[in-house]
Amino acid sequence: MKKCVLLWMIFLSSNHLFAQEWKKDSISKKTSIENKDSLHPGVLSGSDSSKKNKTKFVPIPKKAALFAAISPAGGQIYNRDYWKVPLVLAALAGGTWTAVYWRVRYQDFLAGYRSFYDLSDPDSKTYGQLKDGLNADSQLPVFYRGGILNGERDEARLYNINQVKKVKDDYRRYFETSVVVTAAIYVLAIIEANVAAHLKTFDISDDISFHIEPKMSQPLVKQPVPGIRLVFSFR
Numbered sequence: 001m002k003k004c005v006l007l008w009m010i011f012l013s014s015n016h017l018f019a020q021e022w023k024k025d026s027i028s029k030k031t032s033i034e035n036k037d038s039l040h041p042g043v044l045s046g047s048d049s050s051k052k053n054k055t056k057f058v059p060i061p062k063k064a065a066l067f068a069a070i071s072p073a074g075g076q077i078y079n080r081d082y083w084k085v086p087l088v089l090a091a092l093a094g095g096t097w098t099a100v101y102w103r104v105r106y107q108d109f110l111a112g113y114r115s116f117y118d119l120s121d122p123d124s125k126t127y128g129q130l131k132d133g134l135n136a137d138s139q140l141p142v143f144y145r146g147g148i149l150n151g152e153r154d155e156a157r158l159y160n161i162n163q164v165k166k167v168k169d170d171y172r173r174y175f176e177t178s179v180v181v182t183a184a185i186y187v188l189a190i191i192e193a194n195v196a197a198h199l200k201t202f203d204i205s206d207d208i209s210f211h212i213e214p215k216m217s218q219p220l221v222k223q224p225v226p227g228i229r230l231v232f233s234f235r
Helices: 002-039 042-053 061-070 074-078 082-114 161-200
Strands: 139-144 155-160 208-217 225-234
Touching: 061 074, 061 161, 074 082, 074 161, 082 139, 082 161, 155 161
Parallel strands: none
Antiparallel strands: 139 155, 208 225
């Protein structure tokens, strides 16, 4: 009986010691985990914030086209294609300069063409007719500006009325063509901004896989011929 009681007391004491050690281990593990979390409280938040800050910019095609229509190269700036901005501006500036150049030349030869006609008095009987003493072979000096922004007509050449009319019409055609080309460049810039925004939203991944599968083909024979084909999957 005494031996049974002694064994029972030893068993209870060992269980008590094991429970205390288990509690100590669990407490130490819990405190170590909490200490790790407390030592690095901003790591997760910092990474989350960095991920938020590094989110990929996804442009909206409609907005890109709208900005491009409102201002030159506005759509390219919205798409963050900054290297395209000087190209668009240079193309529009070149087209505008060319249109102004031919406009100035046209105005000069238009004034020379009018110098052959009597346009002083609208009520006169000779209004709109060749001036007295002039005919189709008569030559008059036509002054034109040396530069497109130079208001002085320093140079002059002798032309008859047919020559002046031909040069005047040519310059007018050049001017109208330059206007059309400049407008086309502006429209192309709008289209390019819209297309570039669409391409930026296009899913381009490295998962380009292919597999081989059997295929029955019948090119130029009566019975089908077994073969294989490669199937590419673009995702």
